[in-house]
Amino acid sequence: MPDVxxxxxxxxxxxxxxxxGLLVNDAHWAFGTDFEDxxxxxxxxxxxxxxxxxxxxxxxxxxDDALVLSQRLAEWCSNAPDLEExxxxxxxxxxxxxxxxxxxARAAAADGTQVPALPEGSPVPDEDRLAFFRDDLRFRNVxxxxxxxxxxxxxxxxxxxxxTWRLALFEELSHSRDAVLAAVAAKAVxxxxxxxxxxxxxxxxxxxxxxESRRRLLAGLDTLWPYWTELFxxxxxxxxxxxxxxxxxxxxxxxxxxxVLDQVLAASGVDRPALPPLAGxxxxxxxxxxxxxxxxxxxxxxxxxxxxxxRGHW
Amino acid sequence: MTAALRREPTRExxxxxxxxxxxxxxxxxxxxxxxxxxxxxxxxxxxxxxxDDGAVVAAITPTYSGxxxxxxMRDDVVRELRAAGFADARVRVVLEPAWTxxxxxxxxxxxxxxxxxxxxxxxxxRSGPVPLRLAPPRRAVRCPRCGSDDAVVGSEFGSTACKAxxxxxxxxxxxxxxxxx
Numbered sequence: 305m306p307d308v309x310x311x312x313x314x315x316x317x318x319x320x321x322x323x324x325g326l327l328v329n330d331a332h333w334a335f336g337t338d339f340e341d342x343x344x345x346x347x348x349x350x351x352x353x354x355x356x357x358x359x360x361x362x363x364x365x366x367x368d369d370a371l372v373l374s375q376r377l378a379e380w381c382s383n384a385p386d387l388e389e390x391x392x393x394x395x396x397x398x399x400x401x402x403x404x405x406x407x408x409a410r411a412a413a414a415d416g417t418q419v420p421a422l423p424e425g426s427p428v429p430d431e432d433r434l435a436f437f438r439d440d441l442r443f444r445n446v447x448x449x450x451x452x453x454x455x456x457x458x459x460x461x462x463x464x465x466x467x468t469w470r471l472a473l474f475e476e477l478s479h480s481r482d483a484v485l486a487a488v489a490a491k492a493v494x495x496x497x498x499x500x501x502x503x504x505x506x507x508x509x510x511x512x513x514x515x516e517s518r519r520r521l522l523a524g525l526d527t528l529w530p531y532w533t534e535l536f537x538x539x540x541x542x543x544x545x546x547x548x549x550x551x552x553x554x555x556x557x558x559x560x561x562x563x564v565l566d567q568v569l570a571a572s573g574v575d576r577p578a579l580p581p582l583a584g585x586x587x588x589x590x591x592x593x594x595x596x597x598x599x600x601x602x603x604x605x606x607x608x609x610x611x612x613x614x615r616g617h618w
Numbered sequence: 619m620t621a622a623l624r625r626e627p628t629r630e631x632x633x634x635x636x637x638x639x640x641x642x643x644x645x646x647x648x649x650x651x652x653x654x655x656x657x658x659x660x661x662x663x664x665x666x667x668x669x670d671d672g673a674v675v676a677a678i679t680p681t682y683s684g685x686x687x688x689x690x691m692r693d694d695v696v697r698e699l700r701a702a703g704f705a706d707a708r709v710r711v712v713l714e715p716a717w718t719x720x721x722x723x724x725x726x727x728x729x730x731x732x733x734x735x736x737x738x739x740x741x742x743x744r745s746g747p748v749p750l751r752l753a754p755p756r757r758a759v760r761c762p763r764c765g766s767d768d769a770v771v772g773s774e775f776g777s778t779a780c781k782a783x784x785x786x787x788x789x790x791x792x793x794x795x796x797x798x799x
Contacts, residue, residue: 340689345675345710388783392775399779402684406713471748487713491683493748494716494799501751502774508752564750571752 341429342405343484348413351481354548359482360415361444362545364434365591366473367407368445371435372599373466374400375606376453385456392502396463399495406488408434413484422614436610440593440600447582447590448531450599457510457517458524464503465528468564469535471496472557481549504568511572522574530582536561539591641666643702644676647694651687651778654729661721662691664712673706674699679717682779682799719780719798734762736784736795761786762793769793 350356377397384390412419412430419430420437428436448466453459474496477489510517538546538555545551569576588594610616644666645658657663657678665677676695680688692709699707719738722730727737736759755774760767766788773783774797781794 340692341711342688343711343713344692345677345708346713388773388775391777391783392773395775395779398684398686399682400684402680402682406683475747483714487716488683490714491680491716495683497748498774498797498799500748501755504750504752505754560747564747567750568752 341409342431343409343413346484348410348484350414351483351548351550354482354550355544356415357418358541358544358548359550360411360418361541362551363407363411363414363485364418365444365539365541366477367404367411367434368443369449369466369470370400370407371404372443372445372602373449373462374398374404375602376449377459377463379453380459389456393459396499396502399492399499403488403492403495404435405431406484410482410484410488426614427617428610428614432610436607437614440595440603442593443590443595443599443603444593445590445595445599446531446534447596447599448528448535450590450595450602451527451531452598454524454527455520457520458527460503460506460510461521461524462528463499464507464568465532465535465565467496467500467503468568469554469557469561471500472560472564473552473554476552476557480551485550500564507568508572511574525574526577526579529577529579533581534589534591537589537591542591637666637668639702640668640674640676640699640704643698643704644695646698647691649687650690650694652730652735652780654733654735655722655726657691657695659723659726659729661717661723661726663695671706672704673708674704676707676709677712678709679712681717685779717799719796722796730796731762734793735781736760736762736793738796738798741798755782757795757798759784759795761789761791763791764789771795 350359374397377393377400380390380393381397382390384393408431409429412434416430418434420433422428422433422437448462453462471493474489474492478486478493480486480489507521510521512518536554536558538553542551542553546553584592585594644663645656647657647663649655649657649660649662652660660681662678662681663676664679667675667677669675676699678688678691678695695709696707718741720741722738730737739757739759754771757771758767759769761769761784764786766786768787769784770787771782772785772792775781776783776794780796780799782797783792784795785792
């Protein structure tokens with residue numbers, strides 16, 4: 305960043321030409337001009353007594369939650385109400401993408417058989433194969449994160465619900481017997497705290513703002529509420545990994561999450577909607593790979609370039 | 619010979635000149651998004667070790683889960699080590715303990731302020747659930763341009779994952795603050 309005082313005693317410097325220096329070091333032309341292993345050198349041994357396939361599936365669940373919401377939030381880029389919120393939503397998307405990458409890489413390291421096969425010579429790393437070469441039926445995210453963004457109020461409400469739940473989950477997960485999951489969760493807790501509090505402040509602002517902002521916020525909450533209880537339903541894989549000491553049973557989070565959410569709702573003068581949860585397909589929901597129709601369309605857009613170039617170098 | 623050097627802001631040279639040479643080479647790398655900071659200033663370079671076969675391994679830790687600068691830092695560390703004569707140089711990732719802004723050295727904080735970026739305060743320490751904060755964040759922030767402590771937060775998210783946006787109410791200029799984690 306140039307020092308503004310330099311205008312008074314200006315001497316030629318490298319700020320005079322925005323293009324100077326760009327090609328001095330070719331590696332700095334763009335970040336990440338090659339694939340790198342986000343877990344390079346990390347011990348990914350599966351702990352004793354843990355089924356590698358169950359651990360991998362559990363990591364996919366938590367990774368897919370982050371990946372899908374990250375993609376949805378990225379749709380806001382250049383479309384938010386003002387520049388600050390545009391940047392904020394992109395920052396949150398980036399944090400979630402980073403969490404997803406680590407979790408998908410951990411899934412692949414635990415059980416390589418779940419990683420889609422690609423043509424011989426493909427340089428695509430395992431976590432990218434999982435992100436870009438699985439169909440919707442193999443995504444394990446909760447359905448809350450996949451539905452369309454709605455307006456800004458609905459997007460804020462979704463971040464509040466998701467981050468409040470995920471923060472409570474990851475605080476427990478930071479004690480996982482799996483050292484990789486524990487480390488990923490401990491780092492993510494710091495990020496999720498910023499996400500939750502950002503969304504909580506905006507929720508309060510919109511609820512106490514104008515009639516229109518409040519109307520939109522309540523409408524958004526009604527849209528999202530049928531997806532809320534799914535976050536606390538225990539899937540067999542969650543039960544198995546929790547019993548093995550590597551995962552967290554989400555049913556046990558409800559009390560802590562309710563305390564935080566009720567603080568926001570009370571400060572905002574908003575009641576919990578009296579709406580029933582959305583049923584699954586023959587009882588199967590997001591964690592089983594049964595999604596709403598919109599996920600396949602969102603994935604089609606997210607995956608199309610990677611699938612067109614399975615041998616692509618970037 | 620196996621040796622290890624751990625991150626220490628006030629590190630004295632070891633008695634191993636080869637190890638010190640490797641440390642100094644890796645220390646020259648800067649964060650591409652905060653080029654006023656070396657990886658040592660930032661607390662990202664955690665350890666250098668040299669194996670019996672002369673292979674050098676640099677351990678670095680990500681600042682944020684999604685930090686896009688990690689790949690560049692890794693490539694730069696390997697390049698600097700090779701330029702210093704270590705043909706076999708690798709980087710490994712350390713995830714635990716998670717990076718904290720408390721690891722930014724005093725020299726790093728001074729460099730941030732000189733570049734117009736408000737350095738972080740003390741990172742929150744807690745036990746038990748993370749308390750909800752619905753009020754705007756309160757920090758003792760000083761405008762890096764005019765020195766005024768009369769500033770308001772514009773957004774908790776800035777041009778990179780690690781920064782918040784502020785506006786000075788005295789000189790009216792915006793500035794960035796490296797936020798505490």
